[in-house]
Amino acid sequence: MATLSSSISSQGFHFTVSTTISVPGTLDISHSRLHVVYDLDPHVYADLYELAQRPGYSSFLWGTSDLEKPVFAVPSNNSVLLLTADTSRLVAPANITLDVPLHARYGRPVASRTTDTFYRITLEKPLGFLTFDLHHSTGIPEPLGSYASLAGWPSNISAIISDATSADRLQVTIPVGVSDDLAWVDVGTAVVMLTMFFYLAHASLRTVKRLSRKTSTKTE
Amino acid sequence: MSSHPTTILRYVPSFSRILLISTLLRVALIGYSEWHDAHSVVKYTDVDYRVFSDAARFLLDPSPHNQAEGPLARYLNIGSPYTRATYRYTPLLAVLLTPNEWLHPSFGKFLFAGCDILAGLLMYELLVSVILPTSPRPDARTQAKDTKDSRAGEDMRQRLATFLVSLHLLSPLVFTISTRGSSESVLSLFVLATLYYALKGRWDLSAVFLGLSTHWKIYPFIYGVACLGVIGSTGSAAGRGWLGTVVNGRTIRFALVSAATFIALGVGMYAIWGQPFLEESYLYHLTRLDHRHNFSPYFYLVYLTYPSDPPTLEPVFWKRLLRSPLTSFVPQMTLALGTGLLFGRRREDLVFAWFVQTFVFVVFNKVCTSQYFLWYTLFLPLLIPQLSMSSRRAIAYGAVWIGTQALWLSEAYKLEFLGQNVFFGLWIRGLVYVVGNCWVLAGIMDAYGRNQSR
Numbered sequence: 149m150a151t152l153s154s155s156i157s158s159q160g161f162h163f164t165v166s167t168t169i170s171v172p173g174t175l176d177i178s179h180s181r182l183h184v185v186y187d188l189d190p191h192v193y194a195d196l197y198e199l200a201q202r203p204g205y206s207s208f209l210w211g212t213s214d215l216e217k218p219v220f221a222v223p224s225n226n227s228v229l230l231l232t233a234d235t236s237r238l239v240a241p242a243n244i245t246l247d248v249p250l251h252a253r254y255g256r257p258v259a260s261r262t263t264d265t266f267y268r269i270t271l272e273k274p275l276g277f278l279t280f281d282l283h284h285s286t287g288i289p290e291p292l293g294s295y296a297s298l299a300g301w302p303s304n305i306s307a308i309i310s311d312a313t314s315a316d317r318l319q320v321t322i323p324v325g326v327s328d329d330l331a332w333v334d335v336g337t338a339v340v341m342l343t344m345f346f347y348l349a350h351a352s353l354r355t356v357k358r359l360s361r362k363t364s365t366k367t368e
Numbered sequence: 369m370s371s372h373p374t375t376i377l378r379y380v381p382s383f384s385r386i387l388l389i390s391t392l393l394r395v396a397l398i399g400y401s402e403w404h405d406a407h408s409v410v411k412y413t414d415v416d417y418r419v420f421s422d423a424a425r426f427l428l429d430p431s432p433h434n435q436a437e438g439p440l441a442r443y444l445n446i447g448s449p450y451t452r453a454t455y456r457y458t459p460l461l462a463v464l465l466t467p468n469e470w471l472h473p474s475f476g477k478f479l480f481a482g483c484d485i486l487a488g489l490l491m492y493e494l495l496v497s498v499i500l501p502t503s504p505r506p507d508a509r510t511q512a513k514d515t516k517d518s519r520a521g522e523d524m525r526q527r528l529a530t531f532l533v534s535l536h537l538l539s540p541l542v543f544t545i546s547t548r549g550s551s552e553s554v555l556s557l558f559v560l561a562t563l564y565y566a567l568k569g570r571w572d573l574s575a576v577f578l579g580l581s582t583h584w585k586i587y588p589f590i591y592g593v594a595c596l597g598v599i600g601s602t603g604s605a606a607g608r609g610w611l612g613t614v615v616n617g618r619t620i621r622f623a624l625v626s627a628a629t630f631i632a633l634g635v636g637m638y639a640i641w642g643q644p645f646l647e648e649s650y651l652y653h654l655t656r657l658d659h660r661h662n663f664s665p666y667f668y669l670v671y672l673t674y675p676s677d678p679p680t681l682e683p684v685f686w687k688r689l690l691r692s693p694l695t696s697f698v699p700q701m702t703l704a705l706g707t708g709l710l711f712g713r714r715r716e717d718l719v720f721a722w723f724v725q726t727f728v729f730v731v732f733n734k735v736c737t738s739q740y741f742l743w744y745t746l747f748l749p750l751l752i753p754q755l756s757m758s759s760r761r762a763i764a765y766g767a768v769w770i771g772t773q774a775l776w777l778s779e780a781y782k783l784e785f786l787g788q789n790v791f792f793g794l795w796i797r798g799l800v801y802v803v804g805n806c807w808v809l810a811g812i813m814d815a816y817g818r819n820q821s822r
Contacts, residue, residue: 160787197418197453201411215454218659220676247409254659257672265789323789330672333795337665338690340799341732344806345699348728349706351810356710359717359817 150175151312152184152276158320161252165318166245167274169233169309173241180278180306184246185295186229187272191219191322192250194229205231205246210298218254228295230302257325265326271318276309377527383492386530387485390537394481397547398474413477417549420457420476423449424465437642450644456652458584459637459645461551480546483553488537490560491749495529498567499750502716532749545742552742555584559722559746562591566718571599575622579629586653587729587743590704592626594712594721601713614709658735661780661791663773665798666696666734668791693734700732720754720816723747724809731805738773756818757811765808772797772804 154167167184171177188194193215199207211227233244255267275291279302288296289308295301381389404412426434430447437448449455449462467475536542546553558581565574574595581588599622600613637645658664659671673682673691682688689695704725711721726744730736757765776797782788 158787160783160785162785197422198415201418213453218671218674221674249409254671256676266787322787323783323791325668325672325791327672329668329792329795332792333669333672334687334690336795336799337669338695340665340802341696341699344802345703345732348703348806348810351813352703352707352710352724355813355816359711362817363714 150309152309153313156318165248168245171240182233184231184276188227191269220256252322255324257327260328269320278306280304380527380531383530386534398477414548421468423452423455423462426451427462438640440639456648480553483557484546491533500525575625579626583633593708597712663736668795703728719750755815757815768804772801
């Protein structure tokens, strides 16, 4: 039976989930497809165009893929990312590793620095499964039941790939802003920008007066 | 600058050699980018290049979910570049990059590198034919000197022009931006063409390129303001007073030609691609909220006050005023347009006027990334001959300009890649960036025109 293990390498707002599927020699996958589904917290997004450049798999996303908004400005439901591995050259037994780059949105600011100024994003562990190439009447395994209604979700599911690791979920920690800072940021930004406005306005007028004086002197 | 170390200029190679070196450098980097991207997860190629290339592919590959939406679209079997998420540019850019699909994926990079080289050619031509010859003229006694000296002077002028242009063509900021696939060099070429024809007194052509530049990216419209004063200060409109200088037959003609070019391009694009063109190319930029960190100190204010669902209205009036878009827009536009009117009096001051206008536009903008610096550094090779400052001062300005960026980048790295909570510190460094850049700009203004006979 195939097994799956996942790990996460986290670097600030950008991290990679690596999922390795071990395919034993006893498993015939010549007429099957290998899929891995990632249930993404709203704090996390996948850039499909970036994934399209990655070798070894194709991808499909359900849910918001808006890259340009913080978490509190996008729908609060999870998005679902489905990868289909390229097994055309796979000769079992073999290991397939799918590296998925993911990114974190800016989180909701906390009220003050007395609370934790970081947010822990918890990701459901990736779920692997096989589907038959040919039509084969099967039921929907329970772990995948919530995804079955998604448009374009693969049918003919043959087997769930068991997870070989012990940890339940993957975690990423991101910093968040502090609303208490707004008192400084409001006034500080306006004061500095307006001060620089007057500074440059004065420098401009001084320069144009000097240049005009030179022109007048030459005319005389 | 007033003191040109002629000994250094003796070692400056010919302009054709600089062009060759610049071209080969770009070709080599584009070749390297192909190898690097194929062997590394971290790509050399800019994310934006992928956006442009995808948009070009969508344009060539219409489908039921990918169709142009303009009134003329029914007669053309053409897709929409706006099918590509985050494509917020003119369709012309996608059209230009369609050879990426049927010729080679790196065609666009070669195009952008080619625009770099053409820009260098324009700069050189402007320097040798317009800018450098306007240095102080010899008096009647020295005019009697023999032709050997005038040939030597012409040779020095060409060497100086070559040196100045090489500052641009061989600048890592410039050649990495184009070879990574950013399209900034296309706009740079259009802006330089606008300036070229303006300095040559060919105002209709200048107006056409201004309209094209503004279609490409909105901000070049500010240059038109400086042009009005220059146009109005010459010919029969001269001496009419300020209003008569800015509003007269010639300036109205310039404005109409420029506006007609802009509108014609816009109408053409709308006719084919419809409302998405207007929304993504123009309207998006009016309402965009850049909450992620960038050089502008406004990022943290935007992040902390980003509209949520349901929206909440700030009850305190003065806070609403401080956060109003007008609080940033009014100073920015007042300076960008005001300096154009103040300094756009003589054709010889046009380079300086556009440099100052662009600099203030970038510094006071609500979002600023490294590519924006190219908008005003473009003018530096043309401006340097008109600046008079000591080497020590020049080094100080350069150090502050680079140092404030380095200060910000080091903190931004901690936030983005190490996940440290440095939002407040990054905002402070954004303020330092603004103050430092304003000091540099004021110094450049102070150094301008001190060595000219006016």
